[in-house]
Amino acid sequence: MARILITGGAGFIGSHLCDYLINKGHDIICVDNLFSGSKNNIRHLLSHPYFEFIRHDIIHPLFIEVDQVYHLACPASPIHYQYNPIKTIKTNVIGTINMLGLAKRVKARILLASTSEIYGNPKVHPQPETYWGNVNPIGPRGVYDEAKRFAEAMTMAYHRYHGLDTRIVRIFNTFGPRMRENDGRAISNFIVQALKEKPLTVYGDGSQTRSFCYIDDMVSGIIKLLFKESDKTFEERTNKANFLYKNKEVRNTNFIHDPINLGNPHELSILDIAHMVLKLTGSQNRIEFRPLPADDPRVRRPDISKAKELLQWEPKVNIEEALKRTIQYFRKKFGIETSRS
Numbered sequence: 001m002a003r004i005l006i007t008g009g010a011g012f013i014g015s016h017l018c019d020y021l022i023n024k025g026h027d028i029i030c031v032d033n034l035f036s037g038s039k040n041n042i043r044h045l046l047s048h049p050y051f052e053f054i055r056h057d058i059i060h061p062l063f064i065e066v067d068q069v070y071h072l073a074c075p076a077s078p079i080h081y082q083y084n085p086i087k088t089i090k091t092n093v094i095g096t097i098n099m100l101g102l103a104k105r106v107k108a109r110i111l112l113a114s115t116s117e118i119y120g121n122p123k124v125h126p127q128p129e130t131y132w133g134n135v136n137p138i139g140p141r142g143v144y145d146e147a148k149r150f151a152e153a154m155t156m157a158y159h160r161y162h163g164l165d166t167r168i169v170r171i172f173n174t175f176g177p178r179m180r181e182n183d184g185r186a187i188s189n190f191i192v193q194a195l196k197e198k199p200l201t202v203y204g205d206g207s208q209t210r211s212f213c214y215i216d217d218m219v220s221g222i223i224k225l226l227f228k229e230s231d232k233t234f235e236e237r238t239n240k241a242n243f244l245y246k247n248k249e250v251r252n253t254n255f256i257h258d259p260i261n262l263g264n265p266h267e268l269s270i271l272d273i274a275h276m277v278l279k280l281t282g283s284q285n286r287i288e289f290r291p292l293p294a295d296d297p298r299v300r301r302p303d304i305s306k307a308k309e310l311l312q313w314e315p316k317v318n319i320e321e322a323l324k325r326t327i328q329y330f331r332k333k334f335g336i337e338t339s340r341s
């Protein structure tokens, strides 16, 4: 049994990680300021003897003893991360430094939840981990994209300089139950609009592509990455890291501490997704086109060769099945029990 800290544990992905890890018998400390998360996501865990919720903002230091840290705290949807752009940067910069400091102090393994947004509007397609990205640092999305790039840089610095046992996961679009109905993400938007008999809003002409991963697949990938042992002890890593740092050596890109893409490589246009949601909900609603927001990426598809090789991981749930499960979740939430499809 490990003592595990999950920052952002009351959010969409974090709460699913809490469920999975508590079911495996671990001791979970969930830290969240409930900005974009909700107690409803973890309500069923609150009375569990091995689950502890701490309402805390990670831009303030935290002193607890744990074996592993899953650092996910950060609003993920543009509506939330642009609501207070300075706070978004502080969460990723100060919050990440605080979590890395905590992990260093107690010698815990730490996983940073990074994002495919660090690739920006990519000029390489699909995106391998070795691609450095095409981000507009001063655009409206920069507060999230650049802050996550900083968080990656800081995590690698702690790994190289202090030998910290780090993991970085670059999460591509993920969806499923517990997404918020009003956070503006494409799939939840479409499902909520279809179920509420409203037109489905597509930004631009809908030809921009995304690759959507179901939450269960994402959780299994994140767990595999965190539990994958480093092939070195803490002292060996520190010596090796200091050596590499001093000699500015380029390392093997298949290193477990370098970033790893997790996502579903099945690429679809946003318009295709809208049509699938209409079909699966049985909705007769129309599609309404709106102007594309600034810096919206044209294409997005992960190259997951590294995850396949290092973690023997690839997504298993296909998009149709994943959409059905998510639609079912929203039907239940809105009290719409009968399926029309």
Ligand SMILES: NC(=O)c1ccc[n+]([C@@H]2O[C@H](COP(=O)([O-])OP(=O)(O)OC[C@H]3O[C@@H](n4cnc5c(N)ncnc54)[C@H](O)[C@@H]3O)[C@@H](O)[C@H]2O)c1
Residues within 6 Å of the ligand: 007, 008, 009, 010, 011, 012, 013, 014, 031, 032, 033, 034, 035, 036, 037, 038, 056, 057, 058, 059, 071, 072, 073, 074, 075, 076, 077, 080, 091, 095, 113, 114, 115, 116, 117, 170, 171, 172, 173, 174, 175
């Ligand atoms: N969902 C995706 O498709 C996706 C894609 C790429 C990356 N990610 C990353 O995964 C992580 C989780 O995303 P999610 O979709 O679950 O988002 P979410 O908004 O549902 O969860 C984030 C959680 O962090 C909490 N939080 C935010 N700022 C905090 C702070 N300063 N202190 C403490 N808690 C704070 C929120 O209240 C929320 O519960 C984020 O780091 C996000 O950047 C998600």
